[in-house]
Amino acid sequence: MKDEGIVEYVQALKDQGVVHHIGFSSHTPEAANRILDDGICDMMMFSINPAYEFELSEKTDAGSQNQRNALYQRCQREGVGISVMKPFFAGKLLDAQASPFGRKLSIMQCIQFALDRPAVLSVVPGPSNAGEMEELLRYLDCTAEDRDYSILASEKLKATVMGNCVYCSHCQPCPAGIDIALVNKCYDLAKAGDLMARGHYDKLRLHASDCLHCLHCDDHCPFAVKQSDRMSEIASFFGF
Template identity: 55%
Template sequence: MEYRKLPHGGEQISVIGLGNSSLSAEVGEKEIQATVEMALENGVNYFDMAAGDSAPFMAYGRALSGCRDKAYLQVHFGADYHTGKYGWTQDLEEIKRSIDWQLKSLRTDYIDFGFIHCVDELADLETAVTGGALEYIQALKAQGVVRHIGLSSHTPAVVEKALDLGLVDMVMFSINPAYDYRHGEYAYGQVDERQALYRRCEAEGVGISVMKAFSGGQLLKKETSPFHQALTEYQCIQYALDKPGVLTVLPGVRDRKDLKRILGFLQATAEERDYSILGSFAPQDASGVCVYCNHCQPCPMGLDVGLINKYYDLSRAGDTLARDHYNNLEKTAGDCVSCGHCDSRCPFRVAQSQRMEEIKAYFGK
């Protein structure tokens, strides 16, 4: 397993986490428990608890018995399961009852990440603030019951407003090529708006946990893909992990068979993870924008072109550490000899040689 550090706190979070939308009563609590145990055995330590029904909670409680410290639980304030099925509420008293039930079912007395649930409209965020949900999470954090505050959303503008509050350590956001290129039900925001959000999160030390990495499975089939070509799970996972701010991707699995296949990503070759085919799908306003895929590698001069671009973009976005990271690189933009190798290989039509000159002028080396 690979891990990435949460800037606000330092927790080491597995790049592959586990979503619970498909771990439901249909597969049975025994299979849910076995799947969670298998995940833990393979180094998965980040679990999103927004489930399709109430079945996973008891199973998780049993699976985590005696090893609660090996898991980070992302619990949603607003997800309600009193009927046995998933429901959404903004009523403070219902939220409190749901959180109490979730804690008891999970057999724990603390929540690693307390998330305001499903904040897709500015009105939802306003309700969370004025209706007491955010204040409730803050009170639990002051008591040590909640370790970190976050929220889940599909809407860049809403997340930007939440970041303005200065209280968020983690954001659950939908990232996949379809949404980023304006295809699908939750494809909110323009290309540059979504990319700017990812950069802001990294610049401000806010982690991103990724939902809907496969666009609800649509990207995995030619018949349903908006690009009329299927992508693989591994391509979609790598695409999300290459975005600034992303710490973990949370695929939904139905059972141990699904989980085993997802975990195969960790042994996948660079070719199996390569998503450069997206360059032929990119809309006009995404053309010429580096997405850090490093398909241009290997550079004859040894430059990590993707990382150089990333530090440049992050520095301009306000990340004060990006300049230091850039200065510590073994090879910088100043080492570029404009051979054109990267220009000819870039699937997103970035004029990298020209960009290296721009980056050299910006950093001074």
């Protein structure tokens, strides 16, 4: 695209105010990072679903969980919004026989999973008729229980992906009232160099230092996160 002058052409349109945002689509962290290195794009379409995130896909270039997380964190840090494609893993996650988790997920769970990744602004499934569109729109009225994707945690997941907070909020309610997922997201982003994440953390009503160490979250986290210890770590990182 660079050789053909397309980038310069689109950049010129942006400078003139004709184009407001420049984006690209990719399926692999490596390619996406190369494009982001040019600093031209502020929008990325990227395939995100639990099969890719938990390394249960055959796709060899989907990257590891760490590589993918690092990409989302980079996008958040650099102000690049992510629009998600393939949230249902080509429909396989909605079918118990085809799902690599050995169980069927709902549309709501898949959408919520994608929306919980850093920098994600929208999810763009491809409904083929009005009925499918109505199914998707049910997300807007569904309950927190409908959206809870913690059933993803199972013996099928590799040890390497367990122990990391995926921001699912399954460990709620926290007796202290802490938004555990959000506190963790701010922490992960701040550690990855996102200066604004510290500001977001500051503005939270309750912080890691408000943790009562009751161990409720440790007992209820399906992803084996030692959250009570993590709250101490987070409080020490931010200072409160």
